[in-house]
Amino acid sequence: MLVASVFLGFQTTLFNDMRPFGVMTQVMVLFAACAGVIYGAEIGAVAGLIIGLMYDCVLTTPLGLASLVLGATAFIAGAFPYFVRDSGWWNKAIAVAVASAIGEILFPIAQALVGLGGWVQWRIFVVAAVVALINMVLAPLLMPVVRWTLKETLVG
Amino acid sequence: MSAISAKRKRAIALLSLTSIILVTLDLQGSASASVLRGTFGVFFRPIEGVTRVISRPVSNAWHGITHYNEVTKENDLLREKIAQQEGAAVAAAASVRLSQELLALNGLPTLAGINSVSAQVIGDSPSNYSQNVEINQGSDSGVKVGMPVMNAAGLVGKITKVFPRRSIVMLITDPEYALSVKVINNPEAASPISDPEASASTSSTTTTTTTIPKPQPTSNIPGFTPGTTTLPLTTINVPVSIPSLTPTLTVPNNGALPIRETGILEGRGPSRVPIVRFIDSTQRFGTVLPGAPIVTSGGSLSLAPPDIVVGTVSKVTDRLGTSGPILEINLVADLTNLSFVRILLYQPITEQVKP
Numbered sequence: 001m002l003v004a005s006v007f008l009g010f011q012t013t014l015f016n017d018m019r020p021f022g023v024m025t026q027v028m029v030l031f032a033a034c035a036g037v038i039y040g041a042e043i044g045a046v047a048g049l050i051i052g053l054m055y056d057c058v059l060t061t062p063l064g065l066a067s068l069v070l071g072a073t074a075f076i077a078g079a080f081p082y083f084v085r086d087s088g089w090w091n092k093a094i095a096v097a098v099a100s101a102i103g104e105i106l107f108p109i110a111q112a113l114v115g116l117g118g119w120v121q122w123r124i125f126v127v128a129a130v131v132a133l134i135n136m137v138l139a140p141l142l143m144p145v146v147r148w149t150l151k152e153t154l155v156g
Numbered sequence: 157m158s159a160i161s162a163k164r165k166r167a168i169a170l171l172s173l174t175s176i177i178l179v180t181l182d183l184q185g186s187a188s189a190s191v192l193r194g195t196f197g198v199f200f201r202p203i204e205g206v207t208r209v210i211s212r213p214v215s216n217a218w219h220g221i222t223h224y225n226e227v228t229k230e231n232d233l234l235r236e237k238i239a240q241q242e243g244a245a246v247a248a249a250a251s252v253r254l255s256q257e258l259l260a261l262n263g264l265p266t267l268a269g270i271n272s273v274s275a276q277v278i279g280d281s282p283s284n285y286s287q288n289v290e291i292n293q294g295s296d297s298g299v300k301v302g303m304p305v306m307n308a309a310g311l312v313g314k315i316t317k318v319f320p321r322r323s324i325v326m327l328i329t330d331p332e333y334a335l336s337v338k339v340i341n342n343p344e345a346a347s348p349i350s351d352p353e354a355s356a357s358t359s360s361t362t363t364t365t366t367t368i369p370k371p372q373p374t375s376n377i378p379g380f381t382p383g384t385t386t387l388p389l390t391t392i393n394v395p396v397s398i399p400s401l402t403p404t405l406t407v408p409n410n411g412a413l414p415i416r417e418t419g420i421l422e423g424r425g426p427s428r429v430p431i432v433r434f435i436d437s438t439q440r441f442g443t444v445l446p447g448a449p450i451v452t453s454g455g456s457l458s459l460a461p462p463d464i465v466v467g468t469v470s471k472v473t474d475r476l477g478t479s480g481p482i483l484e485i486n487l488v489a490d491l492t493n494l495s496f497v498r499i500l501l502y503q504p505i506t507e508q509v510k511p
Contacts (some may be wrong), residue, residue, distance in 0.1 A: 005200060009207030012282045017215040020222075022426070024284050042164040049171035056178070057196035060281055060288050060317065060324055063189045064178030071172065108285050114179060118331020119285045123427045127284045 003149045004051050007031055012058055023130040026104065027142075028055045028066075030135045032074040033099040034146040037092050037139075041078025047150060048074030062114055069110050073103030089140050096143075097136035101128040194319065270461060271501045273297045277494045278322070287330035287426060289313075289494055294321045297499075302459045304452075304500045310465035310488035311335075311452065312497055323499075327491050328430055328466070333423040337432060337466055338453040339483065341417065341444050418453045421466065421485065429470065432483040444472050450485055456505045464500075 007027055015025040032051050036044025052067030059066055077099035084091055105128050108119035182189040260269070275293035293299050295318045303315045305325045313333065317324035326333055419435040432450060448469045454462025471484040 005203045006207065008200065009203045010211060012204055012279065013208040014211035014215055016280055016282050018218045024282065026284070042161065042168065045168045046164060046171065049168065049175065053171075053175065053178075054196070055282075057193050057200065059283055060286050060326075061283070062179045062182040063192060064175035064182065067175040068172065068179070071168070071175070104284065107283075111285060114183060116332060118423075119425065121425060121427070123425065124285075131284075 001050075001054075003145070004031065004054055007051075008054055008058065011055070020134065021126070021130050023127050025134050025138075026100065026131050027138070028052070029070065029073060029100050029103045029131065030096065030138055030142055031146060032070040033077040033096040033103065033135065034139060034143050035150055036074035036077025036099060037080050037095045038143060038147050039078070039150055040081055041075045043150060044074035044078035045071050048072070061111060061116065065110050065114065066107070069103060069106050072106060073099055076102055089143070092143065093136050093139040096139040097132040100135040101132035104128040104131045190317075197319075271298075273299060273499045273501060275323075275497055275499060277497060287313075287327040287333075287423065287491075288316070289325050289327065291323050291325055291497060291499075292321065293499060294319045294323050296320050298501050299323050299499050300501075300503065303502060304460040304464065305497050306464055306500065307489050307494060307497050309490065310467065311460065312489050312491065312494065314459055315499065325497070327423070328421070328487060328489075329423045329426055329491060331423050331425055333421075333430075335421045335460060335466075336418055336453045336455065336458045337421045337450050338462075339417050339419060339432060339435060339444060339469065340449045340451065419480075419483070421450070430467075430485045430487065432469075432485060433480070435480040435483065444469055444481060444483060446470055446472065450483075458504060459502075461500065461502050 011027050015027055018025060028051055032044065032048035035047035035051075038044075039047075049067050049071035052070030053064070055066045055070065056063045077095060080087070080092070080095040080099075084095070087095075105124055108121075108124050111117075112120050178189065178192075273293050275291035275297075277289050278292045279290040281288040281290075291305075299315055299318055301315055301318055305312045305314060311328060313325045313327040313330070314335075315323050316326040328335075417435055419432040421430055421432050423430050435444070446469050450466040450468065452458065452460040452462055452464040452466060454460065465488055467485040467487040469483045470486040473482045473484070475481060
């Protein structure tokens with residue numbers, strides 16, 4: 001929780017200011033995707049749901065929506081170990097990027113499902129592509145932190 | 157191993173169910189969602205404050221690298237604009253004051269009569285799918301949900317969430333934003349109509365020919381009607397001196413007066429400009445031209461008072477039938493660079509609580 005709070009702090013300050021191509025870096029999505037890729041769908045989903053709930057508390061979208069989206073993102077990312085055995089760090093980085101892109105596309109769709117229409121536009125693919133690219137670069141740096149954090153809590 | 161897996165599955169189901177319940181409660185406007193956010197905020201704000209301090213140098217360096225050229229250009233442009241507008245601002249202020257005096261004299265509402273609170277923008281929404289900013293004034297300063305927010309240029313958005321010392325402002329560009337506005341169409345430029353007397357002559361000396369009939373003979377004898385007599389007309393030349401006059405009164409044609417028509421302004425996200433729909437395409441309103449100003453319409457049900465400047469028409473898309481055109485709007489307020497805003501402590505009559 002504490003590590004996730006620190007990440008959330010960076011999300012609302014540093015990454016909120018730094019917007020390459022007008023798109024905000026999604027470090028919370030990255031955290032959830034890393035959890036899924038490293039520890040599989042179940043642990044990833046639990047981590048994603050908890051991180052998402054924290055993220056929900058600073059968003060203006062309905063409470064619980066980001067939780068469901070990040071839970072789903074981590075669950076999808078958790079499918080990676082079933083397909084790739086003995087994966088290298090770069091394979092995992094690609095898997096994180098793909099999961100992040102899916103998560104970014106899921107978010108406006110989830111908003112539309114609860115009646116907050118208007119965000120399902122072509123722009124979401126640009127957002128997803130930029131977030132995927134950034135998360136692919138950041139994933140190798142963040143994965144050891146996620147591994148250590150979840151080993152002490154959910155896995156251990 | 158399977159016991160652990162079952163425990164995890166139960167945890168996933170429980171968390172998912174909690175999330176769904178929270179979504180439902182929040183959409184229903186339950187206070188529990190606000191309480192949860194508020195409680196989380198108490199613990200999270202110190203962490204956020206520390207990370208803000210730690211990350212500020214990195215953030216500043218990023219802005220320095222990515223925006224240096226833009227800032228330099230913008231500075232030059234702003235200096236030039238300030239020089240141009242300093243003179244115009246004096247005249248504009250006088251006109252605004254005169255307009256407000258006239259409105260007040262006629263008992264009409266003006267923006268000058270509405271109290272306001274200044275606030276600083278302290279954060280953006282940490283999401284790619286919402287257009288909100290956070291400001292440092294809340295219910296302690298009298299801010300309420302729905303109040304309009306503007307900056308020096310024009311309308312910025314409306315208050316959507318209020319906490320004691322901070323509020324969330326939904327920007328005009330958010331797809332959830334809608335507001336009743338007026339389009340002020342200027343079909344034709346006002347054509348000066350000359351005073352006929354003044355335009356009759358511009359020469360200083362004119363020889364005018366005047367025909368004066370000779371006096372008719374009358375009879376005082378009862379029952380006697382004098383016969384019709386054809387009298388020759390006498391022509392005389394009279395020199396008349398008329399000073400050179402220029403028409404000083406400009407009267408616009410009735411059809412050239414600005415015509416107002418209401419429509420609904422809708423945001424469409426950060427990458428697309430807002431639009432105005434439901435404009436009545438009447439003959440009298442005529443064709444809307446790019447550049448026509450858009451202001452708030454006000455009214456007893458509108459959350460914003462009348463005549464706050466919103467923007468100008470940038471593109472007109474005509475539609476078939478009676479659906480009216482769709483107008484794309486260039487906002488006057490720069491929403492990407494908000495620092496300070498003003499919240500109008502305005503509530504429509506229908507929202508005001510009677511003591």
